[in-house]
Amino acid sequence: MKQHLIVLDLDGTLLTDNQTISTKTKQTLMKAKEAGHHVMIATGRPFRASNLYYQELGLTTPIVNFNGAYIHHPKNPSWQVIHSPIDMKVVYDVIDSVDKYQYKNLIAEVIDDVYIHVEDQRMMDIFKMGDPKVTIGNLRGNLNENPTSLLIHATETNVPLIRQHLQEVHAELIEHRRWGAPFNIIEVVRKGLNKAVGVSLIAKYLGIPRERIIAFGDEDNDLEMIDYAGIGVAMGNGIQELKSIANEVTGTNNEDGIANFLIERLKLT
Numbered sequence: 101m102k103q104h105l106i107v108l109d110l111d112g113t114l115l116t117d118n119q120t121i122s123t124k125t126k127q128t129l130m131k132a133k134e135a136g137h138h139v140m141i142a143t144g145r146p147f148r149a150s151n152l153y154y155q156e157l158g159l160t161t162p163i164v165n166f167n168g169a170y171i172h173h174p175k176n177p178s179w180q181v182i183h184s185p186i187d188m189k190v191v192y193d194v195i196d197s198v199d200k201y202q203y204k205n206l207i208a209e210v211i212d213d214v215y216i217h218v219e220d221q222r223m224m225d226i227f228k229m230g231d232p233k234v235t236i237g238n239l240r241g242n243l244n245e246n247p248t249s250l251l252i253h254a255t256e257t258n259v260p261l262i263r264q265h266l267q268e269v270h271a272e273l274i275e276h277r278r279w280g281a282p283f284n285i286i287e288v289v290r291k292g293l294n295k296a297v298g299v300s301l302i303a304k305y306l307g308i309p310r311e312r313i314i315a316f317g318d319e320d321n322d323l324e325m326i327d328y329a330g331i332g333v334a335m336g337n338g339i340q341e342l343k344s345i346a347n348e349v350t351g352t353n354n355e356d357g358i359a360n361f362l363i364e365r366l367k368l369t
Contacts, residue, residue, distance in 0.1 A: 105308040112318035128359035142295040148230025164298030185246035208247040277321040296328035
């Protein structure tokens with residue numbers, strides 16, 4: 101069996117609903133590595149919130165974080181870090197333009213520094229993983245460098261309205277995605293960034309051709325990656341739009357969908 105690159109989204113894909121990697125999926129990924137295949141993570145999360153799973157799987161590959169805005173190799177400091185933040189002027193323009201939609205909060209991240217516009221314990225709980233430096237207060241006063249990403253927390257009703265506005269007014273400068281349930285959060289990154297960009301760079305580094313990339317995902321931030329991969333696999337719990345473009349659909353994140361697919365496709369016993 102020729103070497104493949106197995107690309108894993110985290111939430112709703114590799115992780116079960118209780119935020120763990122099932123025993124069967126973990127054992128299957130270990131067998132895939134033993135058979136000579138590469139395993140990597142591509143996630144919207146920052147590295148501090150994905151490192152736990154990177155270590156648990158014993159990975160030795162580069163990782164894609166912030167949906168392609170931050171790409172680095174945790175095991176190789178000499179590997180070129182690719183950080184593509186949003187220009188602060190663009191961030192301020194976005195903030196000003198969405199004021200009329202009465203969002204609940206704004207959160208900016210600069211790799212591992214978190215800036216929260218309005219104090220909110222629930223937001224604090226979400227972003228505390230990895231023990232980041234957190235600054236609370238008006239972003240205009242506190243944010244002093246280009247952020248890796250900007251998050252807009254809004255009501256469920258306003259999320260599609262804000263996304264439509266962002267598409268109409270700021271499409272030339274930013275990409276935006278909606279987080280999966282239950283979070284009514286829009287994530288904004290620099291234009292042209294997505295997981296596929298990072299995966300293609302890492303596949304080239306590892307010498308794996310596109311047709312031997314197996315990528316798993318479940319949400320709209322996985323669309324480009326699933327479309328790019330030679331074998332794009334949507335999880336059974338994934339959104340319909342993703343399933344419609346995927347090469348295959350597997351079981352859900354709670355049904356060892358990744359493990360069952362890899363066992364059959366890569367003949368892992």
